[in-house]
Amino acid sequence: MSFGLIPAALLIGLILGLFGAGGGMLTVPALMMVGDMSVKEAVPMSLWVVSLVSLTAAIHQQVWKQLQYRLLIILGATGIAGSASGARIGAGMSESLQLAILAILILTVAVWTGFVRLENKVSTFRYIPAVLAGFAIGLLTGMLGVGGGFLLVPALIFLGIGHFPTAVGHSLMIIIANAAGGIISYSTVESVHIDIGLTLSVALIAAVGSIIGGILLKRLPAARLQKGFAILLIFLGGFIAWQSLSVT
Template sequence: MDILEILGYFGALLIGVVLGLIGGGGSILTVPVLVYLLAINPVTATAYSLFVVGTSALVGALRNIPKKLIDFRTAIVFAIPAFIAVYLTRKFLVPAIPEEIFTLGSFTLTKGIGIMIFFAIIMIVAAISMIKEKDNGRNLKEEKVSYNYPLIIVEGVVVGLLTGIVGAGGGFLIIPALVLLAKLPMKKAVATSLLIIAIKSLIGFIGDVQNMEINWVFLFIFTGLSIGGIWLGVYLNNFVNGKKLKKAFGWFVLLMGVYIIWSEIY
């Protein structure tokens, strides 16, 4: 086991710690860890990420059920179009992308490079969202839950498509949608988003099982470390300021996204 492999497994633990500390964002690290530290093909890495993210989110969702923080009706309305979109994306769209998309001079945009650049763009958007996030007060007062079904369905399809391509959970898109479109309080929005992420990620992963060979032993070990990291993160949350940490993590993700674009192009 070389140093990069050791760092890769440590990265799996770190993904869970970040999820446990700030309630999201950790999944954005999964693909870079798998690709750059464990030398896994980007297409396979996005598939593995769906399983890791889905399983980790499921653990978080199960912890929130006894606290009655999950709005199951909203989760179902959002999750159905999302998991249909992510399944179809992994089953048909991703395999249909050509291995060489185009060539410009000496640069060839391959499928792997294209996925990583698109992923980096999503990382940058997520990072800006974390850095600029403000408390809108919804976690302080309850509002009557209302359902803007057309917009929730459209948002579910968009998030499912993005999740299918890059393998990230999309919490930074789901949570604002639940707050703005379903009028959920922030705590319920975060908890409900975990259930949505779990459903759409794991169902999307089924599309990959049908298309590629999965290294189940590695995947279970990596996922197990991430889940262990969640419990460690939840414990550390008692001693760390989550808001400040989230902004600092946002800057880290921003730099990482810029680095990925630079390294893939040059």
């Protein structure tokens, strides 16, 4: 494993544990730039890393104490279906198109997140929007190789979870389900090969970062977390947009 992947993996886990998002968005470019992989190699490996790290963060944060299980089941089930379909679509897309779509989505969500007001409460969600949101996010998860957290957290806020740490907890659980759907679908693609040793090494280091992020999540105010999340997305979106232009 490249030495540069060690701090990158720590940062991936830290951001995932703190925001319930960003892991996949960081993992793909990190594997490409530091690990010298192509998008086609980085995307399926990213799904493995993100799922394992999200599981670690969820256990550490004891998210089962704050979950709305009806919402979780709906988003999880539709997310798995969407992720499996998205993985097959993503396998046939060009690398530059995958990155361009990802950059546009990230920047759009960053603007929305920066302006929405958190009500610091959890209210009843709406079923039909939850079904549509779950499938759409799962589709993008499989297609773009991201955990979906950067879409899940804003979606959860929109669906009625205005408490940021609670939205993060739900996001972690749904990321695990969505990534699992993508992993299963990619396992049927003969051209996709994953370095198991490297994947586990990156995931283990990132898991340590996720525990640190979980500790910070409990100590920082929601307003700062929200602003930090929006700023993170702006930087990531700009970087990936630049990356999409450099891919031939």
